[in-house]
Amino acid sequence: MxxxxxxxxxxxxxxxxxxxxVARAQLAEHAPVKGCMVMLPYGNAxxxxxxxNLNSLIEDHGAENVCFPLLIPYSYLSREKEHVEGxxxxxxxxxxxxxxxxxxxxxxRPTSETIIHESMKRWITSYRDLPLKxxxxxxxxxxxxHPRLFLRTSEFFWQEGHTAHATEEEARAEVAEMTVIYxxxxxxxxxxxxxxxxxxxxxxxxxxxxxxxxxxxxxDGRALQMGTIHYLGTNFSKMANVCFVGExxxxxxxxxxxxxxxxxxxxxxxxxxxxxxxxKIPPRIAPTQVxxxxxxxxxKVIEYCKDLAAKLKKAGLRAKADLRDVRPGVKYNDSELxxxxxxxxxxxxEIAEDTVDLKLRDxxxxxxxxxxxxxxxxxxxxxxxxxxxxxxAKEQLNRMVxxxxxxxxxxxxxxxxxxxEMMWCNETxxxxxxxxxxxxxxRNMPLDDTAIDEHCKCAWCGKPARKxxxxxxxY
Amino acid sequence: MxxxxxxxxxxxxxxxxxxxxVARAQLAEHAPVKGCMVMLPYGNAxxxxxxxNLNSLIEDHGAENVCFPLLIPYSYLSREKEHVEGxxxxxxxxxxxxxxxxxxxxxxRPTSETIIHESMKRWITSYRDLPLKxxxxxxxxxxxxHPRLFLRTSEFFWQEGHTAHATEEEARAEVAEMTVIYxxxxxxxxxxxxxxxxxxxxxxxxxxxxxxxxxxxxxDGRALQMGTIHYLGTNFSKMANVCFVGExxxxxxxxxxxxxxxxxxxxxxxxxxxxxxxxKIPPRIAPTQVxxxxxxxxxKVIEYCKDLAAKLKKAGLRAKADLRDVRPGVKYNDSELxxxxxxxxxxxxEIAEDTVDLKLRDxxxxxxxxxxxxxxxxxxxxxxxxxxxxxxAKEQLNRMVxxxxxxxxxxxxxxxxxxxEMMWCNETxxxxxxxxxxxxxxRNMPLDDTAIDEHCKCAWCGKPARKxxxxxxxY
Numbered sequence: 001m002x003x004x005x006x007x008x009x010x011x012x013x014x015x016x017x018x019x020x021x022v023a024r025a026q027l028a029e030h031a032p033v034k035g036c037m038v039m040l041p042y043g044n045a046x047x048x049x050x051x052x053n054l055n056s057l058i059e060d061h062g063a064e065n066v067c068f069p070l071l072i073p074y075s076y077l078s079r080e081k082e083h084v085e086g087x088x089x090x091x092x093x094x095x096x097x098x099x100x101x102x103x104x105x106x107x108x109r110p111t112s113e114t115i116i117h118e119s120m121k122r123w124i125t126s127y128r129d130l131p132l133k134x135x136x137x138x139x140x141x142x143x144x145x146h147p148r149l150f151l152r153t154s155e156f157f158w159q160e161g162h163t164a165h166a167t168e169e170e171a172r173a174e175v176a177e178m179t180v181i182y183x184x185x186x187x188x189x190x191x192x193x194x195x196x197x198x199x200x201x202x203x204x205x206x207x208x209x210x211x212x213x214x215x216x217x218x219x220d221g222r223a224l225q226m227g228t229i230h231y232l233g234t235n236f237s238k239m240a241n242v243c244f245v246g247e248x249x250x251x252x253x254x255x256x257x258x259x260x261x262x263x264x265x266x267x268x269x270x271x272x273x274x275x276x277x278x279x280k281i282p283p284r285i286a287p288t289q290v291x292x293x294x295x296x297x298x299x300k301v302i303e304y305c306k307d308l309a310a311k312l313k314k315a316g317l318r319a320k321a322d323l324r325d326v327r328p329g330v331k332y333n334d335s336e337l338x339x340x341x342x343x344x345x346x347x348x349x350e351i352a353e354d355t356v357d358l359k360l361r362d363x364x365x366x367x368x369x370x371x372x373x374x375x376x377x378x379x380x381x382x383x384x385x386x387x388x389x390x391x392x393a394k395e396q397l398n399r400m401v402x403x404x405x406x407x408x409x410x411x412x413x414x415x416x417x418x419x420x421e422m423m424w425c426n427e428t429x430x431x432x433x434x435x436x437x438x439x440x441x442x443r444n445m446p447l448d449d450t451a452i453d454e455h456c457k458c459a460w461c462g463k464p465a466r467k468x469x470x471x472x473x474x475y
Numbered sequence: 476m477x478x479x480x481x482x483x484x485x486x487x488x489x490x491x492x493x494x495x496x497v498a499r500a501q502l503a504e505h506a507p508v509k510g511c512m513v514m515l516p517y518g519n520a521x522x523x524x525x526x527x528n529l530n531s532l533i534e535d536h537g538a539e540n541v542c543f544p545l546l547i548p549y550s551y552l553s554r555e556k557e558h559v560e561g562x563x564x565x566x567x568x569x570x571x572x573x574x575x576x577x578x579x580x581x582x583x584r585p586t587s588e589t590i591i592h593e594s595m596k597r598w599i600t601s602y603r604d605l606p607l608k609x610x611x612x613x614x615x616x617x618x619x620x621h622p623r624l625f626l627r628t629s630e631f632f633w634q635e636g637h638t639a640h641a642t643e644e645e646a647r648a649e650v651a652e653m654t655v656i657y658x659x660x661x662x663x664x665x666x667x668x669x670x671x672x673x674x675x676x677x678x679x680x681x682x683x684x685x686x687x688x689x690x691x692x693x694x695d696g697r698a699l700q701m702g703t704i705h706y707l708g709t710n711f712s713k714m715a716n717v718c719f720v721g722e723x724x725x726x727x728x729x730x731x732x733x734x735x736x737x738x739x740x741x742x743x744x745x746x747x748x749x750x751x752x753x754x755k756i757p758p759r760i761a762p763t764q765v766x767x768x769x770x771x772x773x774x775k776v777i778e779y780c781k782d783l784a785a786k787l788k789k790a791g792l793r794a795k796a797d798l799r800d801v802r803p804g805v806k807y808n809d810s811e812l813x814x815x816x817x818x819x820x821x822x823x824x825e826i827a828e829d830t831v832d833l834k835l836r837d838x839x840x841x842x843x844x845x846x847x848x849x850x851x852x853x854x855x856x857x858x859x860x861x862x863x864x865x866x867x868a869k870e871q872l873n874r875m876v877x878x879x880x881x882x883x884x885x886x887x888x889x890x891x892x893x894x895x896e897m898m899w900c901n902e903t904x905x906x907x908x909x910x911x912x913x914x915x916x917x918r919n920m921p922l923d924d925t926a927i928d929e930h931c932k933c934a935w936c937g938k939p940a941r942k943x944x945x946x947x948x949x950y
Contacts, residue, residue: 032551032593033581036544041609044540065519069511069630070545070583070614071567076507092546092572094583097629098618099564106508108545108569108583118507134516139545139614143573154572155544 007337010276014220018148021270025279025338028149035147035154039263042338043150045287046266047157051137053189053285054159054261057181063133063161068115070139071106076114079239083113086206090142092154108141113207113232113258116162117240124254126245127166131174135161150267151224151475158262164254166246168233171255175212175231178259182214182227190265191282191389192216192272193397194226195470197444202428205258209233215443215470217397218271221417223443223472226268232256267475272393279339280361282389283382290319290378291340295328295347305346308373315375336361341385342378346370360385362392401470405459407437410471414438419472423465425458434460434471443470482812485751489695493623496745500754500813503624510622510629514738517813518625520762521741522632526612528664528760529634529736532656538608538636543590545614546581551589554714558588561681565617567629583616588682588707588733591637592715599729602641602721606649610636625742626699626950633737639729641721643708646730650687650706653734657689657702665740666757666864667691667747668872669701670945672919677903680733684708690918690945692872693746696892698918698947701743707731742950747868754814755836757864758857765794765853766815770803770822780821783848790850811836816860817853821845835860837867876945880934882912885946889913894947898940900933909935909946918945 007024008016022028027043030036039047055065071094078084087110094106109115116134124132137159144154161178165171179196186192194214204211208230216224234253237243242254273280283289290312294305305321312319322331328345335343343359350356356370358381366381402413404420413420420440424430431442445467456465482499483491497503502518505511514522530540546569553559567583570576584590591609599607612634619629636653640646654671661667669689679686683705691699709728712718717729748755758764765787769780780796787794797806803820810818818834825831831845833856841856877888879895888895895915899905906917920942931940 029594031544032548032590033544033546036546038544038594039542041539041541044542047542048540064516065523066516067514067519067522067632069506069508069513070616071508071511071630073507089574092569092581094567095570096580097567098620105571106567115507119504119513141545145573155546157542 007276007278010219010274014218014271017274017276018270021274021278021337022149027266027270030147030149033154035144037147037149037153037155039157042287043266046269046281046285047263049285049287050189050265051159054185055137057185058135058159058161061133061177061181062131063135063163066134066136067138068109068112068119068136070109072109072112072115074105074107076118077107079114080207080236083207083236087111087142090144092141092143109138110140110142111258111260112136112138112140112160113162113236114240117236117242117256120162120164120254121240121242124164124242124244127247130166130244130254131163131170133161133163133174135159148267148475150263150270153263156262156264158260160258160260163257164237164242165257166244166252166255168255171233171257172231174257175210175229175259178229178257179212179214182229182259182261186214186216186226186265186268187390189282189284190269191386191393192226192268193390193394195397195444195446197446197470199228199444200426200428200431200442200469202431203442205230207232207235209235213444216268216272217400217419217472218268218475219396220271221400221414221419221473223419223470223474224264224268224271225443225474226265227259227261229259230257232258272396273339273389277333278337280389281339281341283341283386286318286339286341288318288320288338288340289382290317290342290344291331291335292319292321293328293331293335293343293345294321294323295345297325298348300351301347304351308344308346312375312378317375317378341382362388364388407460410434410440410459411438414440414471414473419443419470420459421468421470422459423452423456424467424469425461425463426466426469427461427463430458430461430463438471439473440471441474443472443474445469482751482753485694485749489746492749492751493745496749496753496812497624502741502745505622505624508629510619512622512624512628512630514632517762518741521744521756521760522738524760524762525664525740526634529660530612532660533610533634533636536608536652536656537606538610538638541609541611542613543584543587543594543611545584547584547587547590549580549582551593552582554589555682555711558682558711562586562617565619567616567618584613585615585617586733586735587611587613587615587635588637588711589715592711592717592731595637595639595729596715596717599639599717599719602719605639605641605719605729606645608636608638608649610634623742623950625738625745628738631737631739633735635733635735638732639712639717640732641719641727641730643730646708646732647706649732650685650704650734653704653732654687654689657704657734657736661689661691661701661740661743662865664757664759665744666861666868667701667743668865668869670872670919670921672921672945674703674919675901675903675906675917675944677906678917680705682707682710684710688919691743691747692875692894692947693743693950694871695746696875696889696894696948698894698945698949699739699743699746700918700949701740702734702736704734705732707733747871748814748864753812755864756814756816758816758861761793761814761816763793763795763813763815764857765792765817765819766806766810767794767796768803768806768810768818768820769796769798770820772800773823775826776822779826783819783821787850787853792850792853816857837863839863882935885909885915885934886913889915889946889948894918894945895934896943896945897934898927898931899942899944900936900938901941901944902936902938905933905936905938913946914948915946916949918947918949920944
């Protein structure tokens, strides 16, 4: 159960605040194996709700769920040169199994492109087999020397979609579509606005032709890459020899994409919405949406709270009654700390006067007739609360994105804990200089660059600008 | 898509039949890493439905879902002597990670007792923290030299429940309750009857005080352990030092249990219900419950089938329309092969006469007015079909369990492909002799042994009988 010492201040000490709130709200804890985490019931339930909702969108998008194996032969990984170079420093390797040294080491998947493409080779023969879209919800492992719960852990949980297409055009359309699906999911379910765009050469996925991302901006000024979508072209299909016979009767390599989001999303929810009292879990993914607080141990009050919670639960709301024999203040604190969207306190007075306050976690309250309280009334309040969370997060994002046109302005923006938006040359050399000077990396490049013309200059190096780009420190 | 060559005969060649039906119905395939499997969309969807339904029962039982890490320090495993001896020959070991040799090897979890108990040690301090019940849905790895899809794979998917209690009585009650929950789940959702009982010393879980199981009997006479429930006593809590202060103010070791079922359940469904035409997936977990077959490409027929499927889907049934431009016979064969519970063929005739046959996969058909076809009508038929599947499976089980009272009778039963039920001395020496002579192992010992008295003798060795026991060859 939660403790009642005050949380560290979010604005003054975001790192301690994060650690404390994750621990006290019992979302997750560090596992004995360095870098790994234990997802506790509350954190796990948030992830389950994220999974359930996003999975429906992925199914509607036309991808079917599968389960591929955890272990991948090392030789598969090394087929794609950039891919193996990118992942080698992070992989965990199984060298012994079944009491014997293995003839070939096996890698605990850091991502599953190579093993999935091996199957696609067998599944795809003709253009009639395309597009092929599959998805899996899986654990993956990328060895992490500086772990932070949900944000960077050696083992994490994610979904990875893998698609194969007949043409570049279709594969690119897939990438664009998934980018928007992820962006909208974050707004519609997590109340977190994100910036969509293309990653730079330096920041792209190892082995991709192009990578795209949705980037969130945390209140401490650091960006969080919340989802990535890769246009793989034929880089992987050439290595794994994934071909199809086209309508033209000739053989072609398939065009591929892959895309994923992970338990990182929980880190974004924590930071974007949290305050000095604790979490604010967005209602559509909150394990408990409505907490009914019994303000006394009076038998009638307890019964009333129990019945109300049961009624709301039956109507499909995630409602719980807090009937513990502790002071009501303790119950309110717990509900706030855990970020439960709505808290409804009921005592003898509320029952006698047949009136009750629906208190949302952001402080907004609405009085209503207790005996007329229905799930529709609550749903409407939760929807409004979701919109307020999203608006507040959008305002915060807009406030923190600063347009810069010079080296000094860029340095100042990063130093002030903001994100810089600028015209950029899109060259790795320039990106390395910016990193060196400011600690910021390019986050992504907005898709619309029509406003860039031949007179535009890179805010950093002064060479001709090719793109708009966001620069920030990042998790 | 499915091929149309006849399946091997189930009764004459059950091994080939199994392999072929798994491949053709596209449930799963072997992965490039020996012993591992790829669960294809259809097999994965069956597993998702099993998970969803069983998870509700586990939640109602009071366990909360968590996610523990994949990797366990080798030293944890070796704390419990029997545990590490039991699992050592099967474990996969990570020796290198993040580009370095690890100071201590990490084991890919074969089961998670040791790492979960390490957390329980921190979570439990007082009797008020008990009982503690958690569950996780996870992938685990036990290296397998002779893999068979779903039945024995090096990586498999399961749920593992882990509980801690203040007293032996409560822990034993937990074991008894979970045994019944598993047994009832198999009957109510998979239409598979099982035999509940205690495992012998030889067959129990490595490190448990006692193990219990539910055992299914496959048509080829082999038993399949479909779920296990372990009473761990204080064996593990003593090793990990998991203590609590009791109401008596003294320190005690907690009493523990663990329990699990796995993707093996899919193997049971395949074998228990299958026939020479293919699978029969029980309706409550079938990815598609109703297949609407368009018998022509007539526009009106196609529209009618689409609309009907959409209507039924909206009403919560898992309905699909097969609108492919292939002969109706091909569609019926596919539906049978994949074991879809109900097939509804619709053509111009059915629409004109406003009458249709609801054909269940077991051959039973019911005629009804097409325009009055509702989800309730279909649900009632599916429920009856479930009961018929269960009855048939129970009859098969009863027919194949043979009471034996002598060595010859036991040998004959096993040779005939039956399971033997007998009075038994419950001694490992006797069990080893039986295994040597017949190939059968003890499956479990029914809980009710009140009929055993001092005059009863072991059917094999003639010593005093202690228990009833089931013996069979096993998967």
